[in-house]
Amino acid sequence: MTNEAESSATTQAVSPAASLAVPSVDEPVMLRGSGGAARVRPWPFQPTVAHLVILHQQQRLPSLADLGRWGEQLRSLGFTSVRTGALAVAAGLRVETAGYTPVQELALLAHDHPGAGAAAASQVSSARTSRLTERHLEVASAIDCAAFGSGWQLDGASVADVCRATPRHRGRLAHFDAPGDTVGDTPGGTTGPAGYAITGRDARQGFLQRLAVRPEVQGHGVGRLLVHDCLQWLARWRVQRVLVNTATDNAAALALYERAGFHRLGERLRVYERSLA
Structure with a gap:
């Protein structure tokens, strides 16, 4: 977060x-x-x-x-x-x-032009997104548990806490077919959500609070789709800067954010x- x-x-x-x-x-x-x-x-x-x-x-x-x-x-x-x-x-x-x-x-990254980042993205995945609601909290937790190592996973209550951490938020589920309440299979035989993201904003400051993608569908553009959705929503609200953090040894996440236009800050979190x- x-x-x-x-x-x-x-x-x-x-x-x-x-x-x-x-x-x-x-x-x-x-x-x-x-x-x-x-x-x-x-x-x-x-x-x-x-x-x-x-x-x-x-x-x-x-x-x-x-x-x-x-x-x-x-x-x-x-x-x-x-x-x-x-x-x-x-x-x-x-x-x-x-x-x-x-x-x-944790490495701290910033995006100083979310509008440009949102406009620059084209179709990045065959997946699509839908609203993450209270009934999807355990679905999001299941994705989180698959994506993160033991000790750093979120349960449903913690996903809800992330949603409440800023005055306004947007929660999205990514899926390859109709949204469902169970985690499904990989592309080619997919059902249900494949990833989720929670974006927050406080006045002109934006935050990509949490992003998780099931390991078996990583590399299919789900993460890029969710980052693009984050930037697009924040740009609509004229947010001027977006922050995200991730573990310093999470090379895949760092590469994802940097490709989307984020840059690393000198400060680190612990x-x-x-x-x-």
Whole structure:
């Protein structure tokens, strides 16, 4: 996810003295401190790992005291470790000082002319796209699990979180025939969705939040189709810049984005983790 903003999802606040069961994935927990706030839910498919999303739309970063107190609260909830979302340099240095270690590095890319990128694309795939709705969340999760390695996959609730991460979003499913609710086969005997993408926007800033393509249909233009759809939608809203991130060792994704007109920025993002044992 490129951007994490406070969502309208139902949340429960946690005070320093709280002692609750591990929260369900449908009820994110809000942690508040003197220097900032964060949202927590279990990491997808790893219920004892807390996913800590430091909310970006705030004046200050959490203090070291906040991070220490939050760790104690999460331990009391039954979590055994905590993993952050993708953090920029300043937030990364703060959590490192609090005892977190980096577990993933992400390249950050930008597209400064989404209108030109959308106009330049021609027919890139025999696939087509349709709207990704709430009933398709588990379909998107199944595609995500096939596309990404263990530990970095999204469940249905996390796909919904990505949709809520920006004030406006567009979710699309790519498929080679009529859209369905099950993941199908490869081109030549295809049924159902082959990939999905979630695009977000906040005023004139755009984000390609998540893109996943089933491995067996990669190379058939599905990723290019979804990137083109992203740029086309953002161009219609006169977005001036689009950001996307991907793991630094994901050569296929980096090549896909660079062919679409994205360029790498000097800044990199990192995901951090800390044991609560």
